[in-house]
Amino acid sequence: MRSIWRTLDGGLARDVALVCAAIALVGLSFGAITVGSGFAIWVPLLMSVVVFAGASQFAFVAIIAAGGSIFAGVAAGLLTNARHILFGFSLGDVLGKSVASRLLGSHLMIDESVAFTIAQRDPDRRRAVYWACGAGLFVSWNVGALVGAIGGSMISDTNAFGLDAAFPAVLLALILPSLLDHVTRKAACVGAVIAVVASLFAPAGIPILLALSAVALTVPIRQRKKAVAR
Known part of the structure; x- marks a missing residue:
């Protein structure tokens, strides 16, 4: 662990710490929303340790709280996390x-740790960033969920605080730097349109998977750029 922190420079360590702080707030919102939706206080805590996937956890709670079956909630979580297969490659x-x-x-593989890692080119930095970010996010998320669950048991209406907006806000902050690239911005816009249209008729989780098809738009363009560079 000490060698990992030596590999990270000050700026990168600061960025990881800031994301960990943001994820703690998202975890807080998850804990508060889950308990506020009628779940026992141990449910968000157990899910955060065993599942550790914010989008899937939010999806599961939303479906069960809306009256859906536990099987629908689990299926939505699995579909949402199917993107991790691509992350693994x-x-x-x-x-x-x-x-x-x-x-x-694999358990620490979430959007934020992946985003930081793929931005690195040096193998040592990639490993250092992944493990430092993943471990930091795991601790931050679970601490946040614990505080939120305790707070949610004391607040009658968690929706009044707008806590449900914390998770998408953090993800948006992560991808904004990547949108400076024209190719990435084009794929993101097409993927967003696909997801919005698919959400009108597809079950939860499917629109996200369909939106991934927009990544194919970047392949020919990047290949042409490499050919020109040669």
Whole structure:
């Protein structure tokens, strides 16, 4: 762990710390919303440790709170997390070779840790960022969920605080720097349109998967750029 922090420079460590602080607030909102929706206080705490996937956890709680079955909630969570299959292909080099390392690394694989890692080119920095960010986010999320769950049990109406907006706000902040690239911006816009249209008729989780098809737009353009550069 000490070697990981030595590999990170001050600026990168600061960015990781800021995201961890933001995720703690999102975890707080999850804990408060879950308890405020009628769940026992231990439910958000157990989910945060075992599942550790914000979007899936929010989806599960929303479906159950709306009267859906537990099977629908689990299915929505699995569909939402299906994107992690693609994440795994791009992060195989940072997870290590042992089974234990890969299992632990896979559990820490969330959008924020992936976003920080794929932005790095140096192998040592990729590993350092992934493990430092993943571990920090895990602790921050669970601490936030604990505080939120306790607070949610004391607040009658958690919706009045607008806590449900915290999660998408953090994700938007993460992707904004990537949108400076024209190719990425075009794919993101097309993916957003696909997701919005699909949400009108597709079950929860499916619109996100369909939106991933927009990534195909970036392949030919980047290949042409590489050919021109040569």
